[in-house]
Amino acid sequence: MFRRPINKVKPRVLIDCDPGIDDAIALVTAAKYTEILGITTVAGNVSLESTTRNTLALCELLGLDVPVHAGAAHSLRGQVVTAEEVHGDAGLGTLTLPTPKKNIASDDAATYIIESFTHHKNLHLVALGPLTNIAKAIEREPNIVNQITDLTIMGGSARGIGNVTAAAEFNIFADPEAASVVFSSGVRLKMIGLNLTHQVQMGLSESKRLTRHNSVISRTVAELLLSYQSLIYSGNLAKTVPMHDPCAILAVSHPEFFTLSDRNVNVETAGTYTRGLTLVDERRVPAEPNCRVGYEANSRQLIKLILNASMT
Ligand code: RIB
Ligand code: CA
Numbered sequence: 001m002f003r004r005p006i007n008k009v010k011p012r013v014l015i016d017c018d019p020g021i022d023d024a025i026a027l028v029t030a031a032k033y034t035e036i037l038g039i040t041t042v043a044g045n046v047s048l049e050s051t052t053r054n055t056l057a058l059c060e061l062l063g064l065d066v067p068v069h070a071g072a073a074h075s076l077r078g079q080v081v082t083a084e085e086v087h088g089d090a091g092l093g094t095l096t097l098p099t100p101k102k103n104i105a106s107d108d109a110a111t112y113i114i115e116s117f118t119h120h121k122n123l124h125l126v127a128l129g130p131l132t133n134i135a136k137a138i139e140r141e142p143n144i145v146n147q148i149t150d151l152t153i154m155g156g157s158a159r160g161i162g163n164v165t166a167a168a169e170f171n172i173f174a175d176p177e178a179a180s181v182v183f184s185s186g187v188r189l190k191m192i193g194l195n196l197t198h199q200v201q202m203g204l205s206e207s208k209r210l211t212r213h214n215s216v217i218s219r220t221v222a223e224l225l226l227s228y229q230s231l232i233y234s235g236n237l238a239k240t241v242p243m244h245d246p247c248a249i250l251a252v253s254h255p256e257f258f259t260l261s262d263r264n265v266n267v268e269t270a271g272t273y274t275r276g277l278t279l280v281d282e283r284r285v286p287a288e289p290n291c292r293v294g295y296e297a298n299s300r301q302l303i304k305l306i307l308n309a310s311m312t
Contacts, residue, residue: 010033010034010035010253011034011035011124011252011253012034012035012036012037012120012122012123012124013030013034013035013036013037013123013124013125013126013249013252014036014037014038014039014040014113014116014117014123014124014125014126015027015030015036015038015039015040015126015127015128015249016039016040016041016042016071016109016113016125016126016127016128016129016133016134017039017040017041017042017051017055017127017128017129017245018041018042018043018044018045018046018051018128018129018130019041019045019051019054019055019058019091019092020044020045020046020051020054020083020087020091020092020128020129020245021045021086021087021088021091021092021093021224021227021228021231022128022228022242022243022244022245022246023045023051023054023128023129023245024054024058024092024095024224025221025224025225025243025245025246025306025310026128026154026245026246026248026249027039027055027058027059027062027064028058028062028217028220028221028306028309028310029246029249029250029253029305029306029309029310030126030249030253031062031063031064031309032308032309032312033249033250033253033254033305033309034124034249034252034253036064036066037066037116037120037123038066038067038068038069038105038112038116039055039059039066039067039068039069040068040069040070040071040109040112040113040133041055041068041069041070041071041109042071042072042109042129042130042132042133043072043073043074043080043082043129043130043132044081044082044083044129044130044170044171044174045082045083045084045086045087045091045129045170046082046083046084046087046088046089046090046091047073047080047082048070048071048072048073050090050091051091051129052068052070052104053099053100054090054091054092054097055068056068056100056102056103056104057097057098057099057100058097059100059102060097060098060100060101060102061097061216061217061220062217067105067112068102068104068105069104069105069106069107069108069109069112070104070106070107070109071107071108071109071110071132071133071136072109072130072132072133072136074132075130075132075174075175075177075178076132076135076136076175076177076178076181077175077177079174079175081130081164081170081173081174081175083164083170085231086228086231086232087231088227088231092224092227093223093224093226093227093228093230093231094223094226094227094230095220095223095224095227109133109136109137110133110136110137110140111137111140113125113133113134113137113144114137114140114141114144117144117147117148118141118144118147121147121149122149123148123149124148124149124150124151124152124252125148125149125150125151125152126151126152126153126248126249126252127151127152127153127154127155127171127248128153128154128171128244128245128248128249129171129174130171130172130174130175130178130179131153131155131171131172131175131178131179131181131182132175132178134151134178134182135175135177135178135179135181135182136178138181138182138185138187139181142185145185145186145187145188148187148188149188150187150188150189150190150252151182151187151188151189151190152189152190152192152248152251152252153171153182153189153190153191153192153248154171154192154193154197154244154245154247154248155169155171155172155179155191155192155193155278156169156171156172156179156191156193156194156265156267156278157169157193157194157195157278158191158193158195158196158263158278158280158282158293158295159195159280160277161193161194161195161198162194162276162277163194164276165273165275165276166273167268167271167273167274167275167276167277168274168275168276168277169193169194169276169278172267172276172277172278173275173276174276176267176268176269176275176276177269179267179276179278180266180267180269183265183266183267183278183290183291184290186290189290189291189292190251190260190291190292190294191265191278191291191292191293191294192247192248192251192258192294193278193293193294194242194244195294195295196247196258196294196295196296196297197242197243197244197247197297198242199296199297199299200242200243200246200247200297200299200302200303201240201241201242201243201299202225202240202241202243202303202306203225203229203237203238203239203240203241204226204229204237204238204240206222206225206303206307207221207222207223207225207226208222209307210222210225210307210310210311213310213311215311215312217310217311217312218310218311218312221310225241228241229241243302243303243306246302246306247294247297247302250302250305250306251294254301254302254305257297257298257301257302257305258294258296258297258298259294259295259296259297260292260293260294260295261292261293261295262289262291262292262293263280263281263282263286263289263290263291263292263293264280264281264286264287264288264289264290264291265278265279265280265281265290265291265293266278266279266281267279280293
């Protein structure tokens, strides 16, 4: 279906994630189109114990022999915000994976992030959950912002779209202080937010196609999709679901299918109704940009890439 151009080199990535149904589909996508150096886990959709176990189990399902380092169990301020109502109590909907044989490489994700960017050039950081681990690494070793090729986050939104509140996207809302550290750090930052990810939706027709393909991974992604639809729409399988985290991975591996603009973005940490809002300055004469914000995605191509990765 897709022939990778011979000269297209897979970008090398360090992924921070909180699996999570869409994180799981993102790892399937990353396994196909990137070279994964390592993975760090963070509390988010479900507890750190569950996101870490899910990550280890997904690596074994995908045959990924990469180190997994556990990170923060709560936000910088000690808060825990989870989303079992969207991802299920264990974090992967109805999917149960065999207990992972491998264990974590460490429980200090921030140190692994610092060491990775100190010793590796041309390494992209992709964050699919709350930004606590990233913020801890930057606070502990500010110089890594100059060593990170770029940081692509699934998080926030342009145009004030929220999901966990009317104003805030989940990954930012779960740790606004960490997000504020990241957005003000000077790191080369790409924000793939809800305004973009809602353009890339999958549902019943894709899960049926994946089931027909009948491989272990295609059936796994089909079950993840059905779980996502059932949990978000209370069983109404006629509705499609947004591919939040896979979009962040594809923004690194296939940037040609995205349109981004330089913007100044601030994170609201104090507002009663707006805590966790990513305020994107779209004025005619805006403040100095600190981020590239995703606005458009070639949804048809991105869905093809996700399906292609799932039908291995
Ligand atoms: O708002 C969507 C984001 O929050 C996704 O990364 C999802 O996995 C949750 O972490
Ligand atoms: Ca996530």
